[in-house]
């Protein structure tokens with residue numbers, strides 16, 4: 001319903017093709033009907049296990065999702081299959097005193113893993129409690145359905161006391177192994193789907209949910225290994241599509257989780273910073289990588305306990321890096337945006353944390369002046385790149401608003417230049433003439 | 447762009463063909479693709495119906511059947527799924543509310559559906575009270591798209607006070623970047639789609655004061671590329687749907703004059719299929735209802751003649767938001 005990049009063709013189907021389509025539709029809809037029936041049957045029967053503790057249902061979701069991974073309701077059914085019996089260990093891990101920190105009711109109104117109830121609007125919903133009751137002890141399933149991590153703690157404790165500690169431990173080792181295997185095979189199941197549909201939100205959502213289940217159900221050392229493998233996967237995805245918005249965002253989420261106490265983590269700012277250096281080295285135009293870098297700088301400096309001198313040096317290095325790139329590709333917007341980002345740390349410093357906070361106004365002015373001069377030098381090789389004139393105008397205006405001594409003189413010195421740059425912009429970039437009109441008004445009052 | 451009849455052929459919007467195209471969408475049940483996209487059905491109805499309203503053909507889809515279908519997607523918890531048998535989710539609940547608002551059918555929701563209060567509760571329960579943002583459903587995936595959707599639907603229902611608006615606004619502000627734009631979560635790269643959702647949510651909350659208008663306006667205006675179309679991020683290709691995300695954002699901050707209107711109009715019109723109707727992402731590509739809507743919303747925001755005005759915050763006909771929101775103080 002929203003297609004991108006598919007060429008328009010006149011669609012005429014032969015009778016045979018139409019028959020084939022009808023056949024595909026019939027098979028697809030039959031699969032869908034089977035799933036709906038099984039979900040509904042289980043909920044209407046007196047079966048205490050509920051409708052999702054059904055291996056056939058699980059297999060059917062595999063089939064349907066391979067045909068259509070956008071079918072979010074089927075992913076939900078699959079999750080319910082996992083939490084309603086396939087996964088052995090309860091959410092929150094086996095350690096009974098360990099409550100999952102992110103899922104307490106006071107944080108959010110949502111349950112941690114959804115309501116595994118049939119969702120058709122006409123069916124009578126059974127009480128959640130009755131679904132859960134009686135599950136223990138059946139077919140080696142030793143945990144509840146995982147939806148009740150908040151309200152079943154008491155029950156669990158009693159149950160644990162009733163079980164011998166040794167058998168508990170043995171069962172637990174086996175359960176850990178089984179759940180680890182199951183979560184990993186689920187993660188593997190999504191890989192071919194992700195490769196075929198890299199922008200499908202629902203696959204990423206499901207994956208992300210599996211990973212959070214790993215944290216709440218498995219010992220942190222094992223969960224950590226699973227998350228580390230996920231970081232490797234994002235690197236693979238980004239190697240294939242360097243600017244995949246989802247993949248970058250997902251990577252930030254994976255890194256933040258690996259850094260968190262839940263996985264006994266510590267800061268990865270430095271290694272992530274190195275990752276951006278690598279990605280930028282491969283492709284200077286990768287704004288996503290520059291953006292990621294811009295978000296790490298302050299943390300890297302803080303963690304290094306960088307003093308004022310080191311911070312200044314760092315800023316100079318980064319400015320030089322951006323400028324080197326601009327010398328080769330002055331039309332590269334990614335580089336200009338990163339350069340602007342750095343410059344904003346010189347010119348907009350009050351009330352915010354910046355790279356080199358100890359700089360005096362005079363030092364700031366000197367840095368900005370130096371950048372303006374360097375950018376002017378670009379004009380010798382490139383006199384028809386609008387970004388250069390735009391940079392000159394922006395930075396000169398910023399210089400004017402910096403304050404400090406000598407402001408008047410510098411401003412006077414630039415007045416004619418600025419008119420000339422603006423005239424160039426109008427000529428090189430007439431699409432944005434409305435904007436240049438507004439800049440002209442600003443210059444009049446300057 | 448004053449007079450329609452004076453426009454050359456290549457600048458004529460094929461209105462009749464587009465209406466026919468949208469009307470035909472639900473008659474394609476013998477195509478496999480129709481069934482593979484059922485998870486978008488309610489969104490698709492909203493896209494198509496809004497396009498028809500903006501084309502001045504609000505009655506081109508039967509009203510009674512539309513209401514019946516929308517209500518058939520509702521669950522006991524008040525939320526709506528994409529189609530009957532699909533789970534409730536924020537995305538479809540918002541589309542349902544928008545459709546019902548457009549065809550003035552909140553009364554039917556009250557009498558024959560689960561009622562406005564249930565819808566409001568479904569949406570409000572998805573707010574993360576700690577961070578202020580919203581999940582799409584009970585499984586917890588969060589995204590600023592859902593936050594915007596919640597504000598959009600709740601304000602149409604006059605139930606914004608069910609949620610913590612201040613917390614949500616703080617969350618949006620935490621998604622802002624140095625370039626004045628917004629990402630899908632704190633720390634994410636600026637993206638036109640997210641700029642739209644964040645600006646529109648701030649606008650509904652009446653909290654536009656935190657927006658860095660000139661910085662953002664610069665970034666947005668740079669989205670126009672040589673062919674006249676708009677892209678979503680630096681160094682990406684142009685695409686008709688950004689005629690909405692970028693343009694409505696420029697409109698919300700009063701900077702639409704920073705791009706070349708005529709060049710964008712010409713680009714959108716080059717993407718239409720003048721014979722069979724519908725608009726594609728780029729010239730020569732396959733049309734779909736999503737790009738058809740956002741091509742038309744773009745054209746009406748640009749003042750193309752003969753179209754109904756659109757509300758840039760709600761993505762609904764201005765006549766709808768005037769009627770639903772107008773009476774409130």
Ligand SMILES: [Zn+2]
Nearest residue numbers: 685686687727
């Ligand atoms: Zn598009």
